Amino acid sequence: MAKWTHITVFDRQYPADKQAEGMAVQQAVAEGHCDQCGFLARCAADVSFVPPVFAWCARRKSEIMAGWTKAAASNSKERRCRRPEEDDHA
Numbered sequence: 001m002a003k004w005t006h007i008t009v010f011d012r013q014y015p016a017d018k019q020a021e022g023m024a025v026q027q028a029v030a031e032g033h034c035d036q037c038g039f040l041a042r043c044a045a046d047v048s049f050v051p052p053v054f055a056w057c058a059r060r061k062s063e064i065m066a067g068w069t070k071a072a073a074s075n076s077k078e079r080r081c082r083r084p085e086e087d088d089h090a
Helices: 016-030 040-045 056-081
Strands: none
Touching: 016 056
């Protein structure tokens, strides 16, 4: 799996950054952002193309990753603050 292309269906385990990319690209296509993107022709034709960080899909991917990082940190903090008897392992 050294070379991945854009994914739109999570048919197997992918790294978090690949999942975020797939979600960002799906959203860009669905909302019409790709139609307005100056990189569309290259993105559609070149599977090795990586959009620049200022492309809509790349910015959205970063937002998704940041949200996941924030959620993971929040969940970790919440687990540290709970007392063992508050865990619901029943």
